[in-house]
Amino acid sequence: MAEDYKIRVQNVTKEYDLFKTQTDKLKSFFSIKTDVPHFWSLMGVSFDVRPGETLGLIGVNGSGKSTISNIMSGIIPQTTGYVDVRGDTSIVAISAGLKWNLTGRENIRLKSLMQGLTNPEIDDLMDDIIGFADIGDFVDQPVKSYSSGMRSRLGFSIAVHINPDILIIDEALSVGDDTFYQKCVDKIENFKKQGKTIIFVSHSLRQIELLCDRVAWINYGELKTIGKTKDVTKKYREFTKWFKSLSKKQKADFETEKKQVQKDFDINEYQKRVTEEEQAQNPDDKKVASKIKKRFYSSVISEKMPKLSVAFTWLVVFATMFFCLVNISGHSITHIVKHPASIVKPSKTLKLPSKLEQASGLNKKTHKAQKTSVK
Numbered sequence: 001m002a003e004d005y006k007i008r009v010q011n012v013t014k015e016y017d018l019f020k021t022q023t024d025k026l027k028s029f030f031s032i033k034t035d036v037p038h039f040w041s042l043m044g045v046s047f048d049v050r051p052g053e054t055l056g057l058i059g060v061n062g063s064g065k066s067t068i069s070n071i072m073s074g075i076i077p078q079t080t081g082y083v084d085v086r087g088d089t090s091i092v093a094i095s096a097g098l099k100w101n102l103t104g105r106e107n108i109r110l111k112s113l114m115q116g117l118t119n120p121e122i123d124d125l126m127d128d129i130i131g132f133a134d135i136g137d138f139v140d141q142p143v144k145s146y147s148s149g150m151r152s153r154l155g156f157s158i159a160v161h162i163n164p165d166i167l168i169i170d171e172a173l174s175v176g177d178d179t180f181y182q183k184c185v186d187k188i189e190n191f192k193k194q195g196k197t198i199i200f201v202s203h204s205l206r207q208i209e210l211l212c213d214r215v216a217w218i219n220y221g222e223l224k225t226i227g228k229t230k231d232v233t234k235k236y237r238e239f240t241k242w243f244k245s246l247s248k249k250q251k252a253d254f255e256t257e258k259k260q261v262q263k264d265f266d267i268n269e270y271q272k273r274v275t276e277e278e279q280a281q282n283p284d285d286k287k288v289a290s291k292i293k294k295r296f297y298s299s300v301i302s303e304k305m306p307k308l309s310v311a312f313t314w315l316v317v318f319a320t321m322f323f324c325l326v327n328i329s330g331h332s333i334t335h336i337v338k339h340p341a342s343i344v345k346p347s348k349t350l351k352l353p354s355k356l357e358q359a360s361g362l363n364k365k366t367h368k369a370q371k372t373s374v375k
């Protein structure tokens with residue numbers, strides 16, 4: 001791999017737990033084992049995006065294009081793998097990142113502030129963003145009242161005016177009309193001329209061929225191939241032609257088989273395979289295994305609670321329960337430690353407040369018992 005890159009993605013995987021209930025979700029958060037099925041949206045994807053290039057991402061529905069785009073732009077974390085992004089990214093997906101209850105104007109301010117612009121800078125850009133998005137009076141209406149085309153136009157306009165180093169465009173051009181599409185293409189060409197890096201996700205091979213220098217074909221969670229636009233689109237066209245020639249049942253069987261592979265994926269096996277491959281390439285390097293382990297896990301933010309935190313949480317829960325029981329039993333901690341069973345037997349010296357005593361009838365019984373013992 002060339003060292004000069006704008007984005008590097010190495011052995012990136014993304015696992016989704018297919019929870020059926022909220023309880024399963026909570027159990028998983030506390031690292032409690034559940035029977036929830038897993039799905040690996042990405043099964044180890046590696047590629048570099050070069051500075052100043054426009055890289056296209058193609059692949060059939062559900063192949064993982066948005067997943068990898070969202071990981072590169074920091075919207076979602078990868079499950080394992082290394083991602084290095086050199087510069088600010090701005091993602092334009094259909095309505096991604098827009099807050100539906102806020103107005104267009106509020107969204108412009110929010111997204112711009114999140115990208116590090118100051119309020120005076122946003123004030124200067126506001127009219128240009130609104131003008132490019134061409135949403136007229138709707139700018140002061142909540143985004144939830146917009147059509148998908150208007151949302152896409154607003155998202156695109158904000159993203160390009162923020163002036164990021166890296167622009168990720170995920171299917172944003174597919175919903176606009178022809179006039180807006182041409183405006184976007186002009187803007188993208190302009191970005192290219194400025195030497196900016198662009199990731200362009202699209203189902204339209206025509207758009208991909210028009211705009212991209214190289215193309216990565218993502219196929220059911222894996223990188224099938226990456227290379228010159230005309231070479232990759234040629235292979236992809238052959239694949240789609242072959243796929244279309246299948247019968248309905250053959251298509252369904254093919255997809256089920258591919259999805260099953262994504263369900264059965266074993267991350268440990270994959271790590272072992274990558275380690276063996278790198279070891280074969282560098283037989284004298286004794287640190288290959290630890291380097292791969294670092295690459296897989298060092299830059300990962302877990303969506304589950306770390307094991308140490310789980311242990312600490314349980315410790316706090318048990319300690320709280322223990323001290324509550326000790327308090328209720330009326331024994332001292334030393335006594336409970338010596339006679340653990342007494343934690344469930346209240347102490348004889350336990351004194352109830354007098355009103356409570358009367359109400360519970362304990363007073364009478366105690367007196368009766370005392371009298372009997374005197375006799």
Ligand SMILES: Nc1ncnc2c1ncn2[C@@H]1O[C@H](COP(=O)(O)OP(=O)(O)OP(=O)(O)O)[C@@H](O)[C@H]1O
Pocket residue numbers: 016017018039041059060061062063064065066067068
């Ligand atoms: N939150 C989620 N929970 C479970 N599975 C998910 C989740 N998000 C995505 N997936 C699955 O991951 C796979 C990849 O999805 P992704 O959206 O990245 O595909 P895509 O190539 O962008 O598809 P499309 O071309 O339809 O936009 C799909 O099978 C999808 O069902």
